Amino acid sequence: MIEIERKFLVKGTGYRQEASSRIRILQGFFCTDPDRTIRVRCIGNHGFLTIKGKTFDQGTSRPEWEYEIPLVEAEELLALCIPDPVEKVRYQVLCGEHTFEVDEFSGANQGLILAEVELQDKEEDFPRPSWLGREVTGDPRYYNSQLSQNPYSTWKD
Secondary structure: OEEEEEEEEEOOOOHHHHEEEEEEEEEEEEEOOOOEEEEEEEEOOEEEEEEEEOOEOOOOEEEEEEEEEOHHHHHHHHOOOEEEEEEEEEEEEEEOOEEEEEEEEOHHHOOOEEEEEEOOOOOOOOOOOOOEEEEOOOOHHHOHHHHHHOOHHHOOO
16 A cells, blocks of 8 residues: 655644544654664554555655554554654644644654645645644654654754
8 A cells, every 4th residue: 555645844733723633642663764664553542563665756655554453462562662662642633625643742752743644646735724834745854763763852953
């Protein structure tokens, strides 16, 4: 399966009032190689194992496979991951026919807020809410796998 998404920085907190849901996510990585990423996630009462391939189309697309696993197994697998896990709260914000996932990071990535929108086609048009900031699609610093190794709090710029 190919995932097509665009990623943006977020300005302000206006998305919170528009959000239809809010959930805590904890994720760890077994492999953070840019050509292949393997992660485990705990989302609420659910666990997931995800494998992603190398990005293409200027960072908008990549192959992805995701499997639900028992939460207890996901929690056990987190202990085997490369330190440190990525912690965030995800808000789902419906904008027209698209849903933005807005992630407020905590821990070592405190202060970073990113929005992602999944698309059917890389050229697809979508609404741009007022809180949507600069696009960072394709910038590897903003990949969760890289944030686990080089947290936002350590950035110099």
